[in-house]
Structure formats: C-alpha cells, structure tokens
Amino acid sequence: MIPVRQCLKLAPLCCQIRHGSRMFPQLKRGSFNRITDEDVNLFAGIVGQNGIKTEELDHYNTDWLNTVSGFTELVVSPKSVEEVAAVLRHCNGRRLAVVPQGGNTGLVGGSNPVFDEIVLSLERLNNISHIDPYAGIVECEAGVILQNLSDKVGEHGYTVPLDLGARGSCFIGGNLATHAGGLRVVRYGQLRGSVLGMRVVLPDGQILDGRSNMRKDNTGYDIKQLFIGSEGTLGVITDVSLLLPQTPVSVNMALFGCDSFDDVIKCYRLSRQCLGEIVSACEFMDSLCMTSVNDILGLASPLEDSHPFYYLVETSGMNMDHDMEKLETCIEKVFESGCATDGVMAASKDQARHMMSLRENIAPALKAVGFNYKYDVSLPIQHMYSLVEKIRNKMRKTEGAFSVGYGHLGDNNLHLNIITPQYCTQALSLIEPFVYEEVSRLKGSISAEHGMGLKKANYLRYSKDPSMIAMMRSLKDVFDPNGIMNPYKLLPWND
Amino acid sequence: MSGLRVLVGCKRVIDYAVKIRVRPDSLGVVTDGVKHSMNPFDENAIEEAVRMKQKKVVKEIVVASCGPSQSQETIRTALAMGADRGIHVEVPAGTDANLQPLAVAKIFSKLVEKEKPDLVILGKQAIDDDANQTTQLLAGMLDWPQGTMASVVNASDGSLTITREIDGGLEDISVSLPAVISADLRLNEPRYATLPNIMKAKKKKIEKMTPDKLGVDITPRLKILNVVDPPVRQAGDKVPDVTTLVEKLKEKGHL
Numbered sequence: 007m008i009p010v011r012q013c014l015k016l017a018p019l020c021c022q023i024r025h026g027s028r029m030f031p032q033l034k035r036g037s038f039n040r041i042t043d044e045d046v047n048l049f050a051g052i053v054g055q056n057g058i059k060t061e062e063l064d065h066y067n068t069d070w071l072n073t074v075s076g077f078t079e080l081v082v083s084p085k086s087v088e089e090v091a092a093v094l095r096h097c098n099g100r101r102l103a104v105v106p107q108g109g110n111t112g113l114v115g116g117s118n119p120v121f122d123e124i125v126l127s128l129e130r131l132n133n134i135s136h137i138d139p140y141a142g143i144v145e146c147e148a149g150v151i152l153q154n155l156s157d158k159v160g161e162h163g164y165t166v167p168l169d170l171g172a173r174g175s176c177f178i179g180g181n182l183a184t185h186a187g188g189l190r191v192v193r194y195g196q197l198r199g200s201v202l203g204m205r206v207v208l209p210d211g212q213i214l215d216g217r218s219n220m221r222k223d224n225t226g227y228d229i230k231q232l233f234i235g236s237e238g239t240l241g242v243i244t245d246v247s248l249l250l251p252q253t254p255v256s257v258n259m260a261l262f263g264c265d266s267f268d269d270v271i272k273c274y275r276l277s278r279q280c281l282g283e284i285v286s287a288c289e290f291m292d293s294l295c296m297t298s299v300n301d302i303l304g305l306a307s308p309l310e311d312s313h314p315f316y317y318l319v320e321t322s323g324m325n326m327d328h329d330m331e332k333l334e335t336c337i338e339k340v341f342e343s344g345c346a347t348d349g350v351m352a353a354s355k356d357q358a359r360h361m362m363s364l365r366e367n368i369a370p371a372l373k374a375v376g377f378n379y380k381y382d383v384s385l386p387i388q389h390m391y392s393l394v395e396k397i398r399n400k401m402r403k404t405e406g407a408f409s410v411g412y413g414h415l416g417d418n419n420l421h422l423n424i425i426t427p428q429y430c431t432q433a434l435s436l437i438e439p440f441v442y443e444e445v446s447r448l449k450g451s452i453s454a455e456h457g458m459g460l461k462k463a464n465y466l467r468y469s470k471d472p473s474m475i476a477m478m479r480s481l482k483d484v485f486d487p488n489g490i491m492n493p494y495k496l497l498p499w500n501d
Numbered sequence: 502m503s504g505l506r507v508l509v510g511c512k513r514v515i516d517y518a519v520k521i522r523v524r525p526d527s528l529g530v531v532t533d534g535v536k537h538s539m540n541p542f543d544e545n546a547i548e549e550a551v552r553m554k555q556k557k558v559v560k561e562i563v564v565a566s567c568g569p570s571q572s573q574e575t576i577r578t579a580l581a582m583g584a585d586r587g588i589h590v591e592v593p594a595g596t597d598a599n600l601q602p603l604a605v606a607k608i609f610s611k612l613v614e615k616e617k618p619d620l621v622i623l624g625k626q627a628i629d630d631d632a633n634q635t636t637q638l639l640a641g642m643l644d645w646p647q648g649t650m651a652s653v654v655n656a657s658d659g660s661l662t663i664t665r666e667i668d669g670g671l672e673d674i675s676v677s678l679p680a681v682i683s684a685d686l687r688l689n690e691p692r693y694a695t696l697p698n699i700m701k702a703k704k705k706k707i708e709k710m711t712p713d714k715l716g717v718d719i720t721p722r723l724k725i726l727n728v729v730d731p732p733v734r735q736a737g738d739k740v741p742d743v744t745t746l747v748e749k750l751k752e753k754g755h756l
Contacts, residue, residue: 255534260696308693326536337696349696353578354538355518357693 009408010298013376016406016427024429026074026120026460032500035121036493038103041080045100049082052092057083057130066125069118070111070172071373071380073429074460076119078105085130087205087213087244093126094242095211103490104209106238108180109151111172113380114459116237117180120494128179131244134158142250143202143219148179148243164250167194171366179243185235187455189362192416193286193322194251197234204230205245209486219247232481237457238492240485254286254322256329259358260337262346263313267391272345273317274387274415280336284329287320287362288416292394295368295412302371305364308350308357317346317415318365320358368412368421376406377429381422381441382413384451390420393444397424400436407433419454442468458496466498504560505656505678507550508618509584510609511543511566513575514629527727529598530629539575542624544582544691545684549654550622551583552689558656559620561585565612567605569594573707580702581694587707588612592719602630604712604719606638611715613643618679620661625650625683636683646676652687 027033050058059066059081068075084090097104103123110117119125128149136145139162146155152173156166168181170188180186182204185197194200203218216230233240264270270290278285293314299305309316319336323329333351340346352358372378385393394411401407406427413421422441426433445452446468453462453469466475478497485491515521516536524531539547553559564584566572569592576587590608592600613621626633633649640647648654648663652671655662665672666685676682694702712719740746750756 256536262696306690309695338700341697341700346696350693351696351699353694354541355516355536356541359518 008297008301009294009406010301010375013406013408013425013427014302016376024073024075026076026115026118026494029074029115029461030464030500033120033494036103036489037101038123038490038493039101040122041102041124045096045102046080048096049080049093052096053082053084053089057085057089059083063125066107066110066127067118069113069115070175071113071378073378074115074118074120076105077122078119078125079122081125081127083127083130087131087207090126090131090207090242090244091211091213094207094209097124097490098210098488101488101490103493105492106179106183106242108149108177108183109172109175111176112180112184112459113382113456114453114461116184116457116459116492116495118460120460123493126242128177128242128244131179132177135245137162137164138219139163141219141221142252143247144250145217145219145245145247146178147245148177148182150178152176152178152181159250160253163253165253166248167200167251168197171369178246178248182234182243182246183236183238184457185455187414187417187419189287189289189320189414191414192288198231200249201230201234201246202249203247204233204243206230206233206241206243208241209488209491214241217245217247221249235457237459237496239482239496240491242491252324255324256322256326257286257355257358258321258329258333259352259361260319260333260349261308261361261364262317262319262340262349263309263311264315264317264346265313267315269345270315270317270415271387272343273340274319276339276343276345277317277319277336278416280339281319281321281332284321284323284332285319285416286322287318289318289365289413290415291316291318291365291368291412292391292410294408294410296364298371298375298410299364299367302374303367305360305367307364308361309348311348313347316364318361320362365412368410369423372410372423372425376425376427379424379426379434379437380456381420381437381452382454382456383420383422383441383445384418384454385420385445385448386450387415387418389448389450390415390418393420393441394422396444397422397437397441400440401433404433404436414454417454439465439468445469460495463494463496464498464500466496505553505558505619506561506617507553507559507563507620507622508609508612508616509543509546509550509562509564509579510605510621510623510635511547511564511575511579512540512624512627513537513566513568513572514540514627517541517628523728523730527729528725529728532598537571537575539578540624540627540629542626542628542684542686543579544624545686545688546622546624547579547582547584548689548691549684551692553654553656554583563588563616563618565590565609567600567608567712568592568597576707577699577702578694580705580707581699582692583698584705586705588616588710589707590710590712590715592712599721599725600719601721601723602632602634602638603722604717605635606642607717608712608715608719609635609639610642611717613639620678621645621681623681623683625685633683636681640681643679643681646680648674648676648680648682650685651682652685654682654688
C-alpha cells in the first residue's frame with residue numbers, strides 16, 4: 007500500500023496537540039508574575055475593551071500545525087505603537103511574560119505561549135501608511151497580512167520581495183521577526199536585504215525609531231538587523247519600510263520529471279545557466295510529495311506518469327518574447343542532456359498557479375495525513391537528498407511512517423518531513439538528534455528559514471559556536487533584562 | 502467509425518486570470534504587454550479532438566486561428582496538445598479587436614470548403630467578447646447541424662450524440678455528420694502541453710493565409726461605442742443586533 011494511504015489508515019481522527027510544556031517535560035515555568043484583574047483592566051484602559059480577549063483563545067494558544075498549545079488567558083491587541091509601548095511598559099514593570107503574535111503561521115512553536123504568557127497580537131496594527139511609486143518603497147505596520155500588502159503594492163506595479171504559501175494569513179511583522187525565506191529568495195535575496203527601516207518597541211516600553219526610506223545609509227550600527235530574525239525575543243516590530251521590486255510582466259513556469267536527485271541537480275544547473283537573471287523560483291519535490299497532494303487534496307499532476315523527482319522552475323521578466331527564447335533554449339538543453347524524462351510548461355496563468363500550488367500544498371497535505379516531524383535545513387546541494395534517504399532507512403520499522411523531501415533547491419534548503427500516524431516519542435528518538443548531528447557534520451544549518459522557536463531552541467549548538475551563543479545571551483540581557491519577551495524561545499534553556 | 506477529419510478553432514485572448522483595465526479612450530481594454538493565452542473553451546475543443554484521435558475515431562486534426570502574428574503561439578500550443586497541422590489566418594495587429602463572429606464564421610466556412618472536414622469543433626464563446634455566435638453562424642452558413650454547449654460527445658456510425666448544457670438542465674441530441682459543435686467547460690479536462698510535445702510541435706506545419714486570399718470581407722458590422730468598468734460595489738453595513746437590523750430595513754423601505 008502506498009505509504010501515504012497506510013499512514014492515513016492508522017492515524018486517529020482527532021488531531022494531536024502537544025502542549026508546549028508537555029513536549030518538553032523538563033521545561034519549568036519562569037518566575038513571572040500571574041495576571042490579575044487589575045492588569046486586565048489596565049490593559050483595557052490602554053487598548054480599549056475591543057482590544058482585550060479573555061475567552062475563546064484556542065486560535066491564539068495553538069499553532070497552525072496543531073503540534074503545540076499553551077495556556078494563555080489574555081490576548082491584548084493594541085492598535086498603535088504607543089499602545090504597544092504602554093502595554094510592554096506595564097508588563098515589564100509587573101514581570102509578566104509576553105508572546106508577540108502575528109498570523110500564527112510559524113512552524114516551530116515560536117509564536118504560541120508555553121504556559122500563561124500574555125499574547126500580544128499585532129492584528130490591529132494593519133495600516134499601509136504610504137507607497138512611494140517612484141522609489142518603489144512601502145511603509146506599513148507590522149500587522150499587515152502579506153497577501154494584502156502584495157495586492158496593494160501591486161496596484162502601483164510593484165511586488166513584495168517575499169512570497170510564501172502562508173501569504174493569506176501571515177503578517178509582515180512576523181515575516182520579519184522570523185526572517186522568513188519563501189519561494190523567491192533565489193531571485194530577490196533574503197528579506198533583510200530589502201528592509202530600509204523599522205520601528206521597534208523594546209520590552210521596557212521604549213520606542214526604538216529606526217524608520218528610514220534610504221537605500222544607502224552607513225551611519226553607525228545597523229541595529230534593526232538584530233531584530234530581523236529575533237523571533238520576538240528582543241522586542242516587538244511595529245513598522246517597516248520595504249524596498250519593492252517591479253512586478254514582472256512575463257511569468258512562466260516549467261515542471262520537469264527526473265529519475266534521480268543527481269538528475270535534478272543537473273537540471274537545476276542547466277536551467278540557471280540558460281535562464282540567468284530571469285529565474286524567480288527553483289523548487290524540487292519527491293514522488294511521495296506529489297502522491298500526497300494528489301490523494302489528500304485532489305490536485306492532479308500535469309505529467310502523465312509519476313516520477314521519482316520533480317523540478318519546478320519559474321521565470322519572471324519584463325519581456326515575454328525574450329523570456330520565451332531563453333526558456334526554449336533551456337528546455338532543449340535539458341532534454342538533449344537527458345536529465346529530465348518529461349516536463350510541462352504552463353500555457354496560462356491558471357496552469358502556472360496550479361503547478362506552483364502542487365509545491366505549496368505539500369505542507370497542508372502532509373498535515374492532514376498524520377503527525378508531522380518537520381526539519382528545515384540548509385545543506386550542500388549534493389547532500390540534500392541523502393539525508394532523506396538515511397532517515398527513511400531509520401524509520402523503516404516504524405509502522406505507517408513515511409519520509410519525504412522537498413524544498414527550495416535554489417537556496418540549498420531542504421524541507422525534510424517524517425509523517426507518522428500519531429506522535430510518539432519512540433519515532434522522535436529515531437529522528438532526533440540524528441538529523442541535527444548529520445546536518446552539523448555537513449556544516450549545514452539546522453534551521454534554514456523556519457527559525458528556532460520552542461521546538462529547536464535547545465539544538466542551537468548544532469549550528470552555532472558556543473562563543474556566538476554566549477554573545478546572543480549577552481544581547482538578550484541588554485534588550486530584555488527581565489526576560490519577559492517570548493521566553494523559552496530561540497535561545498537554549500536546556501542544553 | 503473511424504478516420505474522421507476535424508477542424509478545430511482557437512482564439513488568442515487575454516489570459517483569464519489577468520485583471521482587465523479599460524483603455525483611456527474607453528473604446529476597449531488594454532492589451533499591450535498583457536499576458537495572452539488560448540481561450541479556455543478552445544482548450545476544451547482541442548482536448549476533445551485529441552481524445553477522439555486517441556480513441557481512433559478521428560484521424561487528423563487541423564487547428565485554425567484568426568488573429569495577429571502572435572496567434573501562432575496559440576496554434577503551437579494546440580499542436581503541442583496533439584493537433585496535426587495548423588492554419589493561421591493573419592489579421593493585422595490592432596484590427597483584431599474588431600474581428601467579429603460574423604467575419605470569423607465566414608473565414609471558417611471558406612476553410613471548411615478548402616479542408617473538407619467531417620466535424621468542426623469550436624469553443625462555446627471567447628472570454629473577451631462572450632459572443633457565443635460563431636458556431637451557430639457557421640452552422641447556418643454551411644447548412645450543417647449544430648451541437649452547441651456540448652458537455653458530452655459520443656461518436657457512432659456517421660452521427661454524434663451530444664449532451665448540451667441548457668438553462669433547464671441537460672439536453673441530449675443526435676446530429677448527423679458533418680456537423681459543427683461548440684465545447685463547454687465540462688466537456689473535458691484539457692491536458693498540459695508537455696515539453697517533449699512542445700518541441701515536436703515546432704516541426705509541425707502552420708499554413709499562413711489572409712482573409713483577402715480566402716475572399717472574405719472582414720469589415721466589422723458592429724461598432725463599439727463605449728467600454729466602461731462595472732460600477733463599484735457598495736460596501737455593506739454591519740449591525741450589532743436584530744433590532745438595529747429591523748430598523749435599518751425599515752429606514753431603507755424594505756419593510
């Protein structure tokens with residue numbers, strides 16, 4: 007029986023929520039105070055009654071993957087930077103722990119409370135303040151949903167230099183705090199390169215105003231870069247200025263079927279040589295990924311046969327004829343060299359969207375099959391798939407388990423997922439710390455884009471030198487001496 | 502029954518997913534630099550012809566398109582999907598927006614004279630003009646039976662049984678060949694043009710023609726006076742409770 011169906015048959019109907027604290031039984035609640043009615047009334051005074059929530063908090067407590075859940079009793083949603091500052095000032099004075107939360111689409115349990123931390127939601131800071139159509143710069147608040155930002159700047163002929171499957175729910179503030187990668191890093195570079203300015207509120211309520219629209223500004227230390235990727239542990243991002251690329255006029259998508267991962271690498275190399283500057287995404291997936299989206303979500307493969315691997319390449323340019331010429335050369339070379347046995351090119355935007363949706367829906371499809379152990383690692387390209395094969399071998403005796411590999415080939419970023427019918431510590435012990443040891447041995451990164459959050463915090467040493475970790479702790483103490491800002495996350499609490 | 506020859510029509514239109522913008526002169530929509538693709542209903546038409554060929558009911562598929570030079574790309578897509586040969590009836594760029602169903606039907610009736618197909622399959626309507634006229638006009642000109650809005654087509658012994666999508670539901674008809682049919686969306690799921698096929702399609706022939714050479718006068722009979730955006734949808738009103746709802750309904754005269 008196909009592994010996907012076998013796993014689905016064994017999975018219980020209820021979803022498996024692991025309370026963050028129970029996932030790590032040795033994790034003890036920090037010495038923070040508990041919320042009182044006075045605190046709640048004070049917050050209501052700052053943000054208004056509409057900005058306070060004390061009931062129906064599951065959606066804030068639990069992560070998108072249904073793998074961690076906390077016990078918050080209060081969600082505070084300020085609507086201005088001043089309100090954020092006032093809330094944090096009070097929390098700092100009272101030693102109340104706070105978890106900043108955006109769209110709650112994180113994959114490492116970084117945006118959910120572990121115990122009773124107050125959730126500070128950015129959902130009401132959703133104003134797009136200004137778009138400069140000449141310079142291609144947008145100023146907006148942290149709570150703007152990525153899709154909305156993309157639509158708004160799209161009206162002026164610009165696009166956000168970041169795109170990921172969670173676009174309909176994630177907030178730009180969260181994207182910055184996690185330094186999200188996504189599909190277009192291969193074209194637009196990492197997000198931090200597009201940030202011109204930012205405003206942040208520190209844990210003690212101080213507003214650090216680094217807003218700027220200058221493309222070049224070498225005046226002193228670039229402190230905003232510390233907050234990008236800090237996963238809400240150093241402060242709360244409230245505003246950002248982003249540099250925007252032009253919306254491409256001609257977008258094309260091609261999907262190739264390959265027999266081996268070596269062939270995928272060859273395909274990738276040829277496509278980068280032929281397509282050069284118009285490449286805007288290079289993704290790969292294996293056959294079990296394709297089976298999952300076919301079976302679970304009913305999305306059909308555009309290729310007739312199934313292939314061991316699939317390579318997806320997207321091009322974006324300003325002239326359709328030029329791009330088509332480059333693509334045709336690429337396709338000829340790929341088939342001449344034999345590194346792909348079949349392929350399709352999207353003939354319409356609908357087809358292009360469908361092909362990309364096959365890649366983007368792998369995570370939702372796998373989520374529906376059973377419990378997902380997700381690993382997002384950076385590895386030298388020639389070793390990317392061998393890790394999947396090693397894990398698959400390790401899991402071969404676990405009933406109903408199957409392993410898949412897919413990801414951003416262009417960034418050497420593998421998403422390794424192991425799926426079991428339900429969570430079990432025995433399966434986890436086969437996977438961890440083996441995965442981290444392997445990645446460390448190959449000098450890769452144990453978290454390419456997802457961040458450390460709660461789930462990976464204790465493994466920081468596998469990718470960072472002790473001196474670096476010590477410096478991170480020093481910086482954390484500078485910004486957050488009371489340790490109220492998103493505790494138990496990013497930095498190891500038990501290594 | 503085997504060995505039918507099919508003529509399929511396809512049209513290059515603005516891609517269905519593109520946001521349409523009205524031209525500043527209000528006489529049409531902006532087409533410059535905008536993504537174009539094959540009309541979705543025409544994809545269904547080609548797909549049906551290719552399936553019939555795979556079932557050995559059809560032995561040759563000729564695909565024809567009337568339009569500017571870029572229409573050749575649309576014909577190439579059809580060839581990559583499985584059509585055997587193409588015909589491009591070239592119309593000067595810029596005038597193609599005024600190429601209306603009556604003129605297209607006349608062109609196709611000349612092509613039918615030339616190619617002598619047993620069956621003509623067109624898309625139900627083009628998504629730019631939404632006319633849904635060419636099939637019917639062509640059938641009239643040829644005095645052939647028509648099966649429009651087809652969602653199921655079955656061939657047997659010199660005739661076709663067709664299920665049509667109509668306002669009241671579904672209608673089954675039987676037509677004798679030769680006939681003209683128009684494809685609806687539910688007729689089939691069009692295949693992707695695979696890359697090996699796209700490359701093979703480069704070697705397939707596309708014959709070039711003009712309306713003049715076919716002796717067809719394509720002067721438009723209808724003149725577009727004005728093109729405007731639909732009115733902006735008014736925002737709705739959210740009310741906190743039923744009492745307010747009733748008040749508001751009374752205010753607006755609905756109760």
